[in-house]
Amino acid sequence: MTETQKNPLAESFNALSLIRFAFPSMVMMLFMGLYTIVDTIFVARFVDTNALSSINIVCPVINLIVGLGTMLATGGSAVVAKKMGNGNTEEARSNFTLIVVAGAVIGLLITAAGLLFLDEIIWGLGASKILFPYCRDYLTIQLIFAAFNMMQVLYQNLFVTAGKPTLGLVLAVLAGIANIVFDYVFIVLLQMGIKGAAIGTGIGYMIPTIIGTIFFLMKRSELHFCKPDMDASVLLKSCSNGASEMVSQCSTAVTTFLFNVTMMKLLGEDGVAAITVLIYSQFLLTTLYIGFSMGTAPVVSYNYGSGNVKQLKKTVHICFGFIAGISIFVFLFSLLGGESIAKVFAEDNKNVFEITKNGFTIFSFSFLFSGCNIFSSALFTALSNGKASAAISFLRTFGFITVFLLALPRFLEVTGVWLVVPLAELFTLMLTAYLICRHRKQYHYF
Numbered sequence: 001m002t003e004t005q006k007n008p009l010a011e012s013f014n015a016l017s018l019i020r021f022a023f024p025s026m027v028m029m030l031f032m033g034l035y036t037i038v039d040t041i042f043v044a045r046f047v048d049t050n051a052l053s054s055i056n057i058v059c060p061v062i063n064l065i066v067g068l069g070t071m072l073a074t075g076g077s078a079v080v081a082k083k084m085g086n087g088n089t090e091e092a093r094s095n096f097t098l099i100v101v102a103g104a105v106i107g108l109l110i111t112a113a114g115l116l117f118l119d120e121i122i123w124g125l126g127a128s129k130i131l132f133p134y135c136r137d138y139l140t141i142q143l144i145f146a147a148f149n150m151m152q153v154l155y156q157n158l159f160v161t162a163g164k165p166t167l168g169l170v171l172a173v174l175a176g177i178a179n180i181v182f183d184y185v186f187i188v189l190l191q192m193g194i195k196g197a198a199i200g201t202g203i204g205y206m207i208p209t210i211i212g213t214i215f216f217l218m219k220r221s222e223l224h225f226c227k228p229d230m231d232a233s234v235l236l237k238s239c240s241n242g243a244s245e246m247v248s249q250c251s252t253a254v255t256t257f258l259f260n261v262t263m264m265k266l267l268g269e270d271g272v273a274a275i276t277v278l279i280y281s282q283f284l285l286t287t288l289y290i291g292f293s294m295g296t297a298p299v300v301s302y303n304y305g306s307g308n309v310k311q312l313k314k315t316v317h318i319c320f321g322f323i324a325g326i327s328i329f330v331f332l333f334s335l336l337g338g339e340s341i342a343k344v345f346a347e348d349n350k351n352v353f354e355i356t357k358n359g360f361t362i363f364s365f366s367f368l369f370s371g372c373n374i375f376s377s378a379l380f381t382a383l384s385n386g387k388a389s390a391a392i393s394f395l396r397t398f399g400f401i402t403v404f405l406l407a408l409p410r411f412l413e414v415t416g417v418w419l420v421v422p423l424a425e426l427f428t429l430m431l432t433a434y435l436i437c438r439h440r441k442q443y444h445y446f
Contacts, residue, residue, distance in 0.1 A: 009081065009163055009302035012311060015318045022295025024169035025160055029291030031169075031176050033284035040280065041345075042183045043197050051194040054134035056260075056276075057127050060253035061139060065110060065146050067249025069153030072103050072235075074297070075242025076154075077161045078382050079234060081298040084161075085305025093226045095234045096158065100216075100225070102235055103154045107147030114143040138198045145202035148209045155212035161298045162224075167215065171208035179204035242381060243390045251398030258405050259417070266414055267355060274355035275417070277345045278363055282421070285330050289371040292322065293378035300382040309444045316445035319375060327371040334364035355414075362418035369425035370396070376432045383443050388435050395431060400424035 011017065043051050076099035083092040114121065122135045142149075152175070159168035179200050186196025216225045239246075256279060263271035296319050303312040334341075338360025342353050373396050380389035401424045408416030408423075440446045 009084065009161075009299055010306075013299060013315060013318070015321070018296060018299065018315060018318050019322060021165065021299070022292050024165040025295030026288055026291035028156065028165075028169040028172035029287035029294065030284075031173055033287040034176070037280055037284055038180055039183060039197065039201065042180075042187050043194065046187045047193050047197070051134050051138075051197075054127070054131045054138055054194065055197075056256070057125050057131055058122065058135050058139040058142070059256070060125060061114065061121065062142060062149075063249040063253045065107070065142075065149050066153055067246040068106055068110075069103060069150040070157075070249065071242040071246035072099060072106075072150075072238055073154045073157035073242065074294075074378070074381050075240065075386065076234075076238035077157045077298060078242075078301045078384055079238055080158075081161050081301035081382075082305035082384065085302040085308075090226075093224060095231070096161075097225045097227070098231065098234055099238055100151070100154055100158070103150045104147050107150035110146045110150075111143050114146065115140070118143070134194050138194045141195060141198035141202060145198075145205050148202065148205035151209040151212070152205050152207075155208050157294060159212070160295055162216075164215075165295055168208075171211055175204040175207045178207055237384075240386045243386050247390055247394045247397065251394065251401075255398060255401050255405070258402065262405060262409055262417060263414075266409065266417070270351045270355060271414070273345075273352045274359055277342060277352075277356045278359050280345075281334070281341050281360075282363075282366070285334060285367060286370055286374065288326055288330060289323065289374040292319070292326070293375045297378050297382040300379060301384075304383055304443065312443070313445050316379065319379070320372070323371045323375045327368050330367040330371070331364055334360060334367055338364065359414075359418045362415065363421060366422040366425045369422070369429045373425060373428045373432050376436060379445075380435070380439075383439075385439065388439065392428060392432055392435070396424055396428035400427050 011021075013021065040055070043055060076095070080092045080096045080099070083095065118136065118140065122132060122139060125135075127135045156168055156172065159165060159171075182200035182203050183197060186192045186200050190196060192199070219225070259275045259279070263275045267274070296315065299315055300312065300319075303309075303315060339357050342356035342360065345352075345356070373392055377389045377392040377396075380386070380392070401420055404420040404423050405417070408419055410416070412419065436446075
């Protein structure tokens with residue numbers, strides 16, 4: 001068996017084969033974005049707006065769970081893929097198993113701590129007396145499924161590292177379909193309200209977790225479960241290397257809160273509704289960048305670990321070229337399709353529709369810059385440069401956004417709000433270009 005046959009990451013990728021390899025991850029992330037939005041529409045239309053608001057109230061807890069899982073997954077994937085590239089397959093398997101076990105344990109600890117301090121957490125997140133019962137029902141169930149949430153996030157990344165991105169795609173699609181079907185059954189048919197939404201989401205977490213665990217236990221790929229060595233340095237390296245992803249999730253929670261407060265002051269509840277539509281749309285459209293970055297990162301790590309400079313340089317060149325092309329496509333789709341997207345969420349509210357449609361005209365420009373920033377952050381993670389990755393992620397999701405959000409609306413009002421994200425991405429792109437140039441001799445990707 002040749003090295004390429006044994007490990008798909010060892011293939012000499014060209015543009016078409018690399019895009020084909022990353023395509024399942026892109027579709028997987030896009031599908032996850034779609035069913036997240038569908039989930040929200042179910043709650044808004046078939047429960048009530050208080051239920052929708054309560055999900056936003058407890059969202060920081062979900063962000064924490066996903067952030068921890070993504071941090072461990074992306075950082076751990078880079079560690080494992082690099083060791084596979086070095087030929088240290090047994091050590092890679094041990095590290096892989098340790099990372100998965102750590103994720104499960106962290107999930108269980110979150111469940112225990114969350115349920116123990118449930119009321120204090122909900123009040124601390126700013127729930128009102130009216131929203132408190134909704135928050136309690138939803139968060140209780142989400143915490144019960146916390147370990148499954150952690151595991152499905154881990155497997156999304158590690159299926160790619162194992163050279164099985166298509167399996168990750170299939171499981172993501174199954175989870176998404178299950179979530180939508182159970183939302184309809186629990187919310188519409190059984191009238192379970194927000195509890196039904198939480199249970200449907202939890203079942204969606206379970207599908208990739210259970211099937212993924214069975215797959216890695218069956219040892220049908222080079223990367224599979226074994227008896228792990230308890231090496232704390234592996235976990236520390238994974239966490240530090242993937243810190244940017246954790247930063248991104250935490251930043252999202254804070255900036256969403258700031259956006260809501262600002263729009264409430266400027267336009268009231270309709271303004272908050274409009275910015276919510278923009279935020280969800282941004283999440284959906286950037287899944288293409290995230291999925292491509294997730295799909296190609298293990299290839300970068302493998303070639304970096306194996307010392308194959310020629311293939312590493314070729315891979316990075318292809319990636320930046322593809323990102324540039326897809327950025328233009330997403331920008332035009334957002335700019336020209338903003339009105340249609342606004343109708344999906346606000347067809348019955350003319351004021352929200354107009355605010356949202358106007359917002360898309362300016363907000364769409366962020367997609368010209370965000371793709372390069374997202375990929376570059378993933379690139380540095382794949383090269384085990386957690387500091388550079390974290391700097392890009394922190395500034396684009398929190399640093400610049402916070403500064404511009406506190407300053408621009410004072411002078412430009414609502415227009416200032418719409419400019420916040422495009423300017424944050426543009427300024428981050430300047431930093432990204434500097435870091436790419438600064439480290440080019442170290443990694444030889446140019």
